[in-house]
Amino acid sequence: MSHPVEHLGQAPSSAPPQTASVTAPQGRLPLSLLTAVVIGSMIGSGIFSLPQNMAAGAGAGAVLSGWLITGVGMLMLALCYQTLATRAPQLDNGIYAYARASAGDFVGFNSAWGYWVSAWIGNVGYLVIVFGTLGYFFPVFGDGNTPAAIAGASIVLWIMHAMILRGIRSAAVMNGLTTVAKIVPLLLFIVLVAAAFRGVQFRSDFWGNAKLPGVLEQVKSTMLVTVWVFIGIEGASVLSARAQNRKDIGRATVLGFVIVLALLMGVSLLSLGVVGQPELAAMKNPSMAGVLAHVVGTWGAVVINLGLLVSVGGALLAWTLLAAETLFTPASDGVMPRRLARENAQGVPAGALWLTNGLVQLFLVVALVSNATYLALISLATSMILVPYLFSAVYACVIAWRGDGYAATDTAVRHRDTLIAASATLYCIWLLYAAGLKYLLLSALLYAPGVIVYAWSKREQRTRMFRPFEMLILVGLLALAACAAVLLATGGLSL
16 A cells, blocks of 8 residues: 655645644553563563574574664664654554554554554454463463363453453553563573573574575575564554653653564574574474473473563553554544543543454454464464554655754754664665565555545535545555455465
């Protein structure tokens, strides 16, 4: 899906459309809690499988190279969110607002829709992972998709739902506590594995062995893995309306990114200094458990599995907050149905929360019937987040180029921010290319139903549904969705 830097017929470039602002005192979040949301949403289950995921297609040299490239690319994106929070402070919920400001209501809606779909389907995955991990201790839960596991997951879902309804801040505090708790086993792992680290082992087959592809292919395989573990870097931006200080949004984004990058690199690189690449690639996930068990024995695997439970539970809470907020802000602007803008007495977007968790519950039941299809949907939904990332990077380019929010004397700063935003834009385009045509077509199937919701909201507002440029996007989207449906039906495409 492409779009221009400036959309004809929208608000003047110097005054991008504003989004709703939350003013309830109980909704205000300080830097610490915003940072915890960023870290909590990025650290879920992925880091616990990272050693095996990275080693499966690359040697130590390629893994290190992949981290350096991805680290720079994601840092550019983090700095874009920091710039946008400072230069466009009137825009709340950046994932949606930046896309809307750069290319209009329909593009803004699609950015929010794709992000929301990805978030709640991901939450289904987190619940299944929680009870699949509990299956390590209690066999009745199996791989997380047995009747007992789905019943337990449903109970956890609605307890969390009730807790969030009591207030965003109290839920954010709980997320902060779980974020601290999930970092403890990760730090323990890094310390113990670092103590057992052997340079000879790490340097062995540094650029891969005969069974691995060339170095460039190895690096590409690692980068596709590293991107997914950074999903959530935008957490503070999504909750920007609830920040105590607008400047904390950018600070939380960059601080959270640096902390998570250090943890991710430590876990994946140190593991290659303890276990050889072939053995690591063959490990069962969560592979961190196997690595630590190799160092200290069985109790290490138990610690990592308990850490995984805490980590995924905290990520589930963080992503529920982000999913509800992603519906609430567009609904407040009339870009989504108005009932989704309903708040309860505690300032919680209750309408959006009920819809989100209702769908999570429905798909938990689906997980009982067809777990394979459901897992494919999670991979697909994750790729949908790349489109909102691209919109954010493009808008950062737009405001830096035009000078919106900059003083006349900020020429050097503008040039620096333009370079950063352009780098982030190119990086996001490359990620979409790397994801492949298959995911572009399948993503269109998930974006297409949103057209009905968008048309509904515009009818409520009694405003024009589609501008000429938006009609072109609509036709392209529906054409891709139709193509994907035909290919699925004929076997030319599969989940």
